[in-house]
Amino acid sequence: MLHNSKCSNLLLYGKTGTGKTATAKYVLQKFQFTAKTHNKKTNVAYSNARLAGSEYRVLTDLAQSLNIKIPFTGLPLSEVLNRILNKISEDSLMIIFIIDEIDYLTKHSSDDILYLLTRSSEQTNNGFLSLIGISNDLQFKEFLDPRVLSSLSEEEIVFPPYTVEQLREILSERAKEAFIENSITSASINLCAALAGTEHGDARRAVDLLRVAGELAEREGAKQVDENHVRLAIKKVDQDRVTEAIRLLPLHEKITLLSISLLNEINSTGEVYSKYVNLCKNIGIEPLTQRRISGLLNELDLLGLISTNIINKGRHGRTKKITSLVTNTIINTIINEDSMLNNLTKTV
DNA sequence: CCTCCACTGGAAACCTAGGCTC
C-alpha cells in the first residue's frame, strides 16, 4: 500500500479469544502510523457483522468511517456501495475494511455485498478497497460463494487456540501491569489459565477472569488474590455473559424466554407458544405467529440460552424439546428491568 | 406395514419505514 498498489485481501480465522481482532487492529494502527510518516493517506474501517446485523448496516459502518452520510434505511445496497466507490475514486482513497464475524453474513443474509466488495476495485479508477475478513467459524469457507472465496482468501492466517502455558504467560504479563506486586499468587494465575484453557484457549476470557478475580478480592479487602477468588470469578463471568445476552434480546424473544421459564422443565413448541400468547395478551401487545416463534426459538438456541432438539413422539407428532439453560431467577431479574414487562413478572 | 400427529422449515407474499425522482 505504501507503493500505492492494492494489497491482497486477507482472511483471518480461528476460535474466539485467539486474538484475531486485536491483532488486526494493532497491526493496522502501526501501519497507519507508518503511512502517516510517509505522507500517505490511508483509511481503516471496521465493522462487526453480527453487531451491525445486516448487509446494509455493514456498508453503513464503512460509509460512516469515510464521512459519507447514509440514511439508516431507504437506499438500495448497490447505491450505498456506489457512493462509497465514488468517494474512493474522487479522493483516491486507500482503504482497508475489516469485517469482523464475517461468517454472520453468509449465515443470516446473502453474501452479495461480499461479492460486490471483492469486485469493487474494478470499478474505481483511483484508490482501492482491500478487505480483511475475520471469522470464528472454521467451516464458514464452505458456505461462501467460490468466487468470493478465491478473492477474499488471497492470503489466509489461521489463529490456533492458545495453550494453557501460553495463557499463563499472557496472564503473568498482564498481572505485572495491573496488580500491586505480590498481590496475586502464581497459583491463582495458573488456575485462571487452566480454567480458560479448557474452554478452547480463549485469552479474552482468561483476562476477564483475572480482572474479575482481582475485583472480588479488592471488594472484600483481601491482601492477595487467591484461588477461591478465581473460582468465584468464573461463576460471575459466566453469569455476566448470560445476563448481558438476555438484556440485549428484542422484546418478543424476551417474552418467549420468559414463557419457557414459567413452564416446568421440558416444553414443546406448542406449549411455549400458548404461554407466550397469554403473556402478550396480558400486556396488550399483538403476539407473533407460531412460525415466527419457532424461528425465535432457533435464535435463542444459537445464543445458547436454551437448548432445543427435535423429538418424534410418534402418533403425538413431532416437536422441539426445549429446555432453558438459564435459571429462572436470572431471567426474572432481567425481565423486570424492562419497563414493558416488569408488571408481567409481578402478576405472574 | 400403514396412518397420522404436531410440528419443522423453506419459499413467497406482505408490511413498514424510509429515500429518490419528477
Place this chain on the structure above:
DNA sequence: GAGCCTAGGTTTCCAGTGGAGG
C-alpha cells in the same frame, strides 16, 4: 406530493417428517 424503489421483519402457505399406535 405522488409514485416508485429497497431492506428487513413478519405472516402465510404448505410440503415434509419419524415413529407410536393401530
